[in-house]
Amino acid sequence: MEPLLVTRALVAGYGPRPILHGVACEVRPGELWAVLGPNGTGKSTLLRAVLGLGPWTRGEVRLLGRERAAWEPRALARKVAWVPQTIESTEGFSGLELVLMGRSPHLGLWGLPSAADVALAREVMTELGIAHLSERPAEALSGGERRMLMLARGLVQQPELLLLDEPTAFLDVAHQVGSLDRVRARVDAGLGAVAVLHDVNLAAAFATHVLLLRDGQVLAQGPANEVLERGSLETLYGLPMETALAPSGARLFAPRAPSR
Structure with a gap:
């Protein structure tokens, strides 16, 4: 299936020092990618670089089979929707x-x-x-x-591709679940989506795939049930994690509280 989004060797930043270092990923129809990582590691920069909104870039970005630069803005807006972190x-x-x-x-x-x-x-x-x-x-x-x-x-x-930057920010638990559930329903019907998230458990519940970013580099990527495991999350966030399996079969993750 033809990818909706492809990045290869993507380098991006707002000044002489890049934030992203050689990021490569592919997003296809029917996939919801969650981008996870510490603050300041380049999650939002990745989405903005894909759209050409601000940060300078090197490398390749293709949207729906065409180089990003080949798209006229209005034509691209018919195919790609952007839900930004900052509300204008x-x-x-x-x-x-x-x-x-x-x-x-x-x-x-x-x-x-x-x-x-x-x-x-x-x-x-x-x-x-x-x-x-x-x-x-x-x-x-x-x-x-x-x-x-x-x-x-x-x-x-x-759109055919939906990019969401922290879509659950400011939302209560019910609206976090409800909003991602409606996105996932469209993904199951063929939409491709990428969502920057901070909640590992929401990613585990709704994402088909996960991209882990640390210090602007891809730490791991792939199917959510393979990438989301204790070792990778401990490396990602730099702290010990606990895991559990709920009666429903859902995997749960939480930081291990320091001993007192």
């Missing part, structure tokens, strides 16, 4: 209007959403449990509510 200014818009921004790459000359666009936006908001935010002004939204609306905006875009 949203004042002056309602919740529904924010979600409808995801339809922009698909709109015609006048840029006006159709009844079908509005219906799709409302459908996704209902699916995510945020239909009640449709008419709420952005100024009255919490950080978690804005995060859910940004996810809805990305899903409404109907």
Whole structure:
């Protein structure tokens, strides 16, 4: 199956010293990759480098079979959706209007959403449990509510590849699980997705594949059930880990508390 995203020998950074060092990965339809690693190791930089947003790069980035530089921005936005870590200014818009921004790459000359666009936006908001935010002004939204609306905006875009930078930040446990569950449902239907996460247990529960980054280099990558094991996580985070198997069969991970 043709990869949706390919990086080879990717080097990226914001100055003379690179943050990423020779990162290589491939993401295919039906795969949800979780990117895990310590703070400052280059997880967000990887996604931004893939999109050409800021950091200088060397190496190769291919999106849906074409060099990234060969894509016209609007055409790429019809295929690739981006849910950033930092939420841009949203004042002056309602919740529904924010979600409808995801339809922009698909709109015609006048840029006006159709009844079908509005219906799709409302459908996704209902699916995510945020239909009640449709008419709420952005100024009255919490950080978690804005995060859910940004996810809805990305899903409404109907991409082939979805890139998510810390999509569960500011969310309570129920919304963390609910949002990743809806992403995983689309992955199972053929979407490709990459999500920067900090919670190892969420990665174990929802990701098909995992990329472990430490000091800007790939420590390990591959199927989640192979990569997520105590030894690799102890190396990744530099602390002892405990593992357990839940009655459901789910694998659980936790840092070992220091002895007192």
